Amino acid sequence: MIRLSKSSIGIKEKLAVRKVLDHEYLGMGKEVRDFEIKLRNFFKREVVCVSSGTSALQIAIQSCNFKKNSEIILPAITYIASYQAIIANDCKPIPCDVNKNTMLLDTQKLIKQISKKTVAIMPVHFAGSAANIDIIYKIANKYKLRVIEDAAHSFGSYHKNKLVGSFGDISCFSFDGIKNITCGEGGCIVSNDNRIIEESKDARLLGVVKDSNQRYIQKRTYEFDVKKIGWRYHMQNLNAAIGIEQLKKIKKIRSKRQKLCILYDSLLIKLKDIKIFNRDYNKILPHIYVIKLNKKIDRNEVRNKMHKKGIETGIHYKPFDKLSISYRYLKKREIDLTESTILYKSILTLPLHCDLNANNIKYIVKSLKESIS
Template identity: 30%
Template sequence: MEKLAINGGNPIRDTYLAYGKQSVNEDDIKAVVEVLKGDYLTTGPYIKEFEDAVAKYVGAKYAVAVSSGTAALHMACAAAGIESGDEVIVSSMTFAASANAVLYCGGTPVFADIDPLTYNIDPAKMEEKITSRTKAIIPVDFTGQSVDMDEIKRIADKHHLIIIEDAAHALGSEYKGRKVGSQADMVEFSFHPVKPITTAEGGVITTNNKALYEKMMTFRTHGITKARERLTENHGPWYHEQQSLGYNYRLTDIQSALGTSQMSKIDSFISKRREIVKLYNEAFKSVSEIITPYEADFSNSGWHIYVIKVNPELLTVTRKEIFQALQAENIGVNVHYLPVYWHPYYKELGYEKGICPNAETLYENMITLPLFPSMTKEDTEDVIGAVKKVINYYRK
């Protein structure tokens, strides 16, 4: 049996392979340099160009770009009118920002368990959590797989709830043949470097609702707007006024130019991700010690991340030892995510373990493998080889 690197053997790779990485080329660099040579660095014409590119791609009427995906979620919750006393149902398997955005507005996150197959929020479990105080739902397209939006919309309409879809993983993904981004009241995308495209940091909300769009446009600029109806009251064209409490959540023209350039390559990025996933699925289908991702018939994932689930009953060690052994082979595995309510801050708010058992079981056995567009065939083979090497060593 081949000796593991963690035990002094030779690693599969000489260099470390990260789990995710941005794909930036000369076109992207040129686009950023053009902005640096121009008149605007912060809020200028490139923001609208980027917003239009995203809205057109996902089939939405409007898009509002902001400084991060977290800012986008906060903005959406504010536009939805979330305030003290309101409850918002959130998927338990997500990054903390999905729930933090509710807290920023004074609301209370209520965590619903996930479907054990898709790892997305279970609509039935979600409906069980609805009370007279529930105002909105934040379903998460975990790993890039779309939630069952028709069923979620049916439940939301029945209870008169707003849907804020957290699609941070899902730019380029599809639901029943349509791009994710126009089915919910508001849809959030993230542009962190490991996401489908990047603006370094950044986020956007897409919507078909003009009233929500106008609220968000003001929210991202301190709540300040040009009040044209006041211009006759001894004010000139310089006049702006703060009409609500907003934030400085603006995206820069520099980032927007990068984002627009990246959008021109989004389909090729998604295609490459899907190719790698096919190779992973084929290579691991006969490895009974791990469970590969399930994809529902209604979803065509863009595969932001690829999560395997180890079967501890067939192994001599836990997920921790598997993870450490893969790291020693220079494979940059990760874990996404700790159930939100397990974080110490949420424990202090009164949340306890056990409320979402499917999410907790997934967390205890999941490992994220490297996946990004610039991965080579050799990179992919290294990941596959390392997983098989480690699993073979620890097989019962």
């Protein structure tokens, strides 16, 4: 079976995990600190490593100290993690339509959703692209909003000549098993706002003030104070050890994923019932490869046929307004989600990971051609 996505783990990651196991210090300690330092050198900004991309988003929002029921605007099409992180903070997620050509926030419609209660925008760098980020920051500056970038898909991506995470307000990354680089599970918060960094460090360790400094040197704080709610969301050494090795391969990973997507584009552009998204694969580090099927094509049938040919496919993502939980956030509010609704019916995700080769891509495209005709 050609998997939709997977971790690509080499001997170096295995040896690094082995070393942590041998040392028998599995929790948060030296490896987590080393990974944070390496990430800080990568982004040229402060970094806090946590247990997942979801906890990164949740803690980042918490550190902004928004009032209860504050509104945060985000794309209707994203993983439910983005929404749950907002809901967990007693804030209100406001879904906004996406642009049909990029699947990123529609910035015109975004402006229409800004209300007196809006405190932040959460752009999601879908599939690795942050193409609309300059406009987002212009809007945020104008309306004095914070920007919490859900950069789960875009580790290692560039926007123009800037690395995603190296500029802007707050960026949250995921290192789960299938992300651009993986820790097994993990995530991080990147910001140049020192208060956000310090509050996030405490929040990941149950709110214990400055416990991070002790953990880094394999100690714990016993005489401690707690000022705010906190969680057990720190990263463990085992996960950090994998991340350190993965980060060393970032150039190879970027180049491999870019080449695979460029090949997909060149083959799929010839298929008349398929529409490809116009992404700049010389700049971004693509996380997923999504296409649009002609609306007359039955997507389920295509997915079944592809499965029989040994190819996994996916759908990224079901829009928020199609989930039962959305009811309490959408009532009494007019939100135009036309493009998200149309897109949702036709999008299909094809396999993308570092263990695929050109022949795999050719086989996937050939199989897709047979499955849609």
